[in-house]
Amino acid sequence: MPFLTSVNIACGGHAGDFRTMKTTVEQALRWRLAVGAHPGYPDRANFGRLEMKLLPERIVDSVFEQVRALAEVAAGCGAEVKHVKPHGALYNQAVRDRDLAQAIAEGVARWSRDVTLVGLAGSPMLDVFREKGFRVAAEAFADRRYEADGSLRSRKFNDALICDPREAGQQALHIVERGAVVAHDGTEIVVNAQTVCIHGDTPGAPQIAAAVAETLRHAGVELRALSR
Numbered sequence: 001m002p003f004l005t006s007v008n009i010a011c012g013g014h015a016g017d018f019r020t021m022k023t024t025v026e027q028a029l030r031w032r033l034a035v036g037a038h039p040g041y042p043d044r045a046n047f048g049r050l051e052m053k054l055l056p057e058r059i060v061d062s063v064f065e066q067v068r069a070l071a072e073v074a075a076g077c078g079a080e081v082k083h084v085k086p087h088g089a090l091y092n093q094a095v096r097d098r099d100l101a102q103a104i105a106e107g108v109a110r111w112s113r114d115v116t117l118v119g120l121a122g123s124p125m126l127d128v129f130r131e132k133g134f135r136v137a138a139e140a141f142a143d144r145r146y147e148a149d150g151s152l153r154s155r156k157f158n159d160a161l162i163c164d165p166r167e168a169g170q171q172a173l174h175i176v177e178r179g180a181v182v183a184h185d186g187t188e189i190v191v192n193a194q195t196v197c198i199h200g201d202t203p204g205a206p207q208i209a210a211a212v213a214e215t216l217r218h219a220g221v222e223l224r225a226l227s228r
Contacts, residue, residue, distance in 0.1 A: 009024045050089055098125075115134070117135070117136050119136060168212055
């Protein structure tokens with residue numbers, strides 16, 4: 001039984017090319033995982049994790065081209081793109097910037113509105129996505145620490161990542177069972193989420209994914225893929 005249900009695939013912005021997209025889609029099909037596009041800033045040198053100030057039209061074009069690229073690769077493999085989740089700085093800026101969230105939604109809409117958009121639970125970006133006619137999935141994180149305002153703790157801090165599989169599993173369980181997460185300062189904040197993320201480049205990611213899945217399943221939680 002796989003530890004994941006859905007995957008977010010880099011599609012040419014911050015990372016990814018035809019070969020990596022095709023290989024990842026094929027692996028997703030093999031394990032019956034939902035395929036999602038993961039567009040980011042066109043900044044490979046910084047893996048899309050540094051903030052950029054691009055014109056809205058540039059964001060629209062970039063998101064569209066990235067999602068379209070993955071959709072074409074997926075179709076060639078006999079798969080469909082079920083969801084879209086922005087990556088890195090593009091995601092984090094859109095959490096608090098409605099205009100940027102709107103540009104992301106417009107870029108996806110140029111390709112299709114028949115897809116689920118993923119965004120941070122409790123953030124205005126989800127409202128923007130809904131206003132643009134999309135289904136949404138509110139997201140929480142098993143391997144990231146939170147600030148007391150519900151935002152993710154910046155990666156500039158050494159404690160931003162949760163690399164202990166057991167701790168990540170317990171955080172995921174807390175989110176699912178209590179609809180809350182304990183911020184780095186000890187504050188418990190409300191997090192109503194439908195999907196839980198684990199970053200593929202977090203140290204020990206495979207072990208974290210296993211611990212999260214096993215913890216949730218042991219608690220009787222059914223794990224299902226994101227769907228259109």
